[in-house]
Amino acid sequence: MNLSLNWITLRVRDLEASLHFYHGILGLPIERQFESRGRQIVMLGAEGQPKIELIQGSDPALLPECGVSVGFETESLDSAIEELKSRGIPLARGPVSPNPHLRFFYVLDPDGFEVQIAEHS
Helix, strand or coil: CCCCCCCCEEECHHHHCCCHHHHHHHHCCCEEEEEEEEEEEEEECCCCCEEEEECCCCCCCCCCCHHCCEEEEEECCHHHHHHHHHHHCCCEEEEEEECEEEEEEEECCCCCCEEEEEEEC
């Protein structure tokens, strides 16, 4: 079996707040937005890459405390930290450097899910 990651689904309480975070602040492009079974759904991510699927709902299928996080790669961790701080997004943890080739930190999305920003050198 040959599999590739297609998307990760996050059930969010406030779709507009989540869109502001993932699209407006993190800069993920909106691939498409639609309604299915009465719920608003937005697929975000660059062409040819796995997507983040946001589904509007009042009760998340996973609670932020469940240990799920979403990770992104950046070319400059320091620039990412400054950009997020300038937009009022505080660091939740880090930056951490577990080895000489990796540095990362975490911020929280509007529902409290951890979002990891990493730089590999």
